[in-house]
Amino acid sequence: MLLLALASVTRAQDLARQPTAYTAYMDFQHPSEDLPIWIERVETDTIQADGTNAAKTVYRIRFRRFAGLVDEVALRVYFDDAPDAQPVVSGWNEIGEQMTVPATLGQGLGLPSSQTVRIPMAGVDYIDIEVPGEGGGVRGALAVALRNTETREALDFGGTSDLTDPFGNAAPAQTGSDDVLLFGRVKATLEPGVVPLGSSGNGGGEAIFDFPLEKPPLVALLTFEVLNADIGAPPELTVNGQDAGAVNVSVTDLADPALTGAAEPGRPDVVYRYAGWLKCQKVIPGSLLLAGSNEILITTPGQTTPVALRSVEVQLKYTEDATSP
Numbered sequence: 001m002l003l004l005a006l007a008s009v010t011r012a013q014d015l016a017r018q019p020t021a022y023t024a025y026m027d028f029q030h031p032s033e034d035l036p037i038w039i040e041r042v043e044t045d046t047i048q049a050d051g052t053n054a055a056k057t058v059y060r061i062r063f064r065r066f067a068g069l070v071d072e073v074a075l076r077v078y079f080d081d082a083p084d085a086q087p088v089v090s091g092w093n094e095i096g097e098q099m100t101v102p103a104t105l106g107q108g109l110g111l112p113s114s115q116t117v118r119i120p121m122a123g124v125d126y127i128d129i130e131v132p133g134e135g136g137g138v139r140g141a142l143a144v145a146l147r148n149t150e151t152r153e154a155l156d157f158g159g160t161s162d163l164t165d166p167f168g169n170a171a172p173a174q175t176g177s178d179d180v181l182l183f184g185r186v187k188a189t190l191e192p193g194v195v196p197l198g199s200s201g202n203g204g205g206e207a208i209f210d211f212p213l214e215k216p217p218l219v220a221l222l223t224f225e226v227l228n229a230d231i232g233a234p235p236e237l238t239v240n241g242q243d244a245g246a247v248n249v250s251v252t253d254l255a256d257p258a259l260t261g262a263a264e265p266g267r268p269d270v271v272y273r274y275a276g277w278l279k280c281q282k283v284i285p286g287s288l289l290l291a292g293s294n295e296i297l298i299t300t301p302g303q304t305t306p307v308a309l310r311s312v313e314v315q316l317k318y319t320e321d322a323t324s325p
Contacts, residue, residue, distance in 0.1 A: 020036075021036055022036065022144065022145035023036075023142070023144050023145070023166065024142070025141075025142045025257050026039075026061065026142075026143070027139070027140045028059050028135070028138055028140050028141070029139060029140070031044075037064065038064050038066050038070045038145065039061060039062070039143065040062040040063060041062050042060070042062070043059075043060040043062065044057065044059055044135070045057070045058045045060065046135060054133075055132070055134070056130055056131065056132050056133065056135075057130070057131055057133065057134055057135025057138075058128050058129070059128070059129040059131075059138060059141070060127070060128050060129075061075075061129075061143065062125065062126045063124065063126060063127070065121070065125075069145070070145045071120070071122070072118060072121060072145075072146040073118075073119050073121055073127075073143055073144065073145055073146065074116050074118050074119075074143075074144045074146055074163060075089060075117050075118075075141055075142070075144075076116040076117075076141065076142040076144070076258075077089065077114060077115060077129055077138065077140075077141045078112075078114045078139040078140050078141065078257060078275055079105065079106065079112075079114070079115075079131070079137055079138045080110075080111075080112055080137035080138075080139075081106035081107060081108060081109045081110065081111055081112070081113040082108070082110060082137055083108035083110060084108070084132065085132045086104050086105055086106040086108060086131075087106070087129050087130065087131045087137075087138055088103065088105070088128075088129070088130045088131070089102065089105065089117045089119075089127065089128070089129055089130075090102040090103070090127070090128050091119050091121075091124040091126070091127050091128075092124065092126055092127075092128060093123050094125045094126075099122075099123050099124050100124065103117045105117070107194065109194065111227055111228045111306060111308060112228050112260070112273065113227060113228075113275055113276060114258045114275050114276040115276075116163070118146070118163065129141060139260075139275075140257065142166075142257055144166055146163075165252070167252040167253040167256035167258075168252050168253050169250075169252045169256070169276065169277075169279075170250060170278075170279040172225070173223070173224075173225055173279070173310075173311035173313065175189040175192045175311050176189060177189065177192070184317060184319055184320040185315055185316065185318075186217075186316040187316075188211065188314055188315075188316070189311075189312070190209040190211060190296070190313060190314055191207075191209060191309070191310075191311075192310075192312075193310060194308050194309070195207045195308065195312070196306060196307075197298075197300050197303075197306060197309060198300065198303065198305070198307060205299070205300050205303075205306065205307070206297055206298065207298045207309055207312075208296070209295070209297075209312060210293060210294065210295050210296075211293075211296075211314070212292060212293055212294070213289060213290065213291055213292065213316070214291060216286050216287075216289040216290055216291060217286050217289060217316035217317050218286045218317050218318060218319070219283065219284070219285060219286050219317045220283070220286065220289060220315060220316050221281060221282070221284065221314070221317075222247070222281065222282045222284060222312070222313070223280070223281050223311075223312075223313045223315070224279075224298070224309050224310065224311055224312040224313065225279055225280065225311050226249070226277065226278055226280055226308070226309055227276065227277050227278075227307055227308040227309075228273055228274065228275065228307045228308065229249060229273060229303075230271055230272070230273050230303050230304070230305075231251050231259070231272050231273070232271065232272065232302070233300070233301075233302025233303055234246045234248070234280070234302075235298050235300050235309075236298075236300075236301060237298060238296070238299070239284055239288040239294070239295070240288060240289070240290060240294055240295055242288055244282065244284060244288060245282075246282075247280045247281065247282040248280065248281050248282060249278055249280050250278060250279040251278065252274070252278070256274075258274050258275045258276040259273070259274055259275075260273060260275060264304060271304075273305070277310065284296075286317075289316075296314075298312075
């Protein structure tokens with residue numbers, strides 16, 4: 001009787017499919033007719049080159065109008081961010097009038113990426129995703145119907161994101177040009193832009209950041225974002241020649257279509273990479289930092305494809321009466 005009772009308690013729960021009536025992922029390379037009622041259909045049109053225009057492919061998403069229910073859509077496009085082949089997103093009505101300002105996605109980094117565009121749906125009958133060539137560089141798109149919610153934020157600490165990612169990914173970092181002091185913490189930007197790591201066919205790479213300190217902090221925190229990360233092989237950190245270990249990568253919900261898996265020779269498990277930017281953090285003990293010049297080295301020894309870093313920032317914690325870095 002006891003064994004029967006235990007078996008009943010530990011029995012697996014029934015598997016329920018999470019409802020997504022207002023979310024749709026459209027795989028452009030393997031189209032499906034399984035779409036929510038507010039999306040009518042997806043069309044693909046490859047236009048061949050002529051004497052004036054280059055070849056291009058247009059992925060067209062047609063919508064049914066549901067005023068008051070689907071008034072704004074977040075469209076996240078998954079694509080290869082190839083130079084001179086960046087997708088352009090625009091909204092149109094049925095008589096061919098452009099209803100939204102065209103948005104060019106990516107930065108030409110040559111890496112798998114994704115980007116979200118917010119589209120007000122008033123008067124919009126279809127959205128075009130236009131890309132040069134045969135269109136193979138655009139994998140798909142996620143359409144999410146949005147709603148407004150009311151939030152609160154501290155008067156002195158603004159910067160709340162105006163769009164919540166459906167899979168829990170952090171909002172893009174906002175770096176500043178000046179060092180900022182708050183309650184014994186000094187925040188400094190080491191690199192606001194994009195830093196490529198590795199090259200084609202060689203995933204390994206490194207980035208070095210030098211900065212001076214008048215005195216070492218009690219503890220430090222390094223924060224940055226990484227594109228095309230292998231979530232099972234996080235970047236590693238060296239501080240002033242001493243190994244500080246792997247950084248902590250904030251991985252999104254595993255349902256996120258930006259996660260793509262592939263088998264690789266010599267690796268027993270499927271390797272998953274994220275076609276987008278993920279937040280990374282690493283606590284640095286104060287004993288690893290010095291008065292004078294300091295060097296932080298970020299490497300990607302476990303990566304087999306190139307990645308990129310951006311928004312590299314360091315926080316330095318001092319006592320409140322000794323805050324000069």
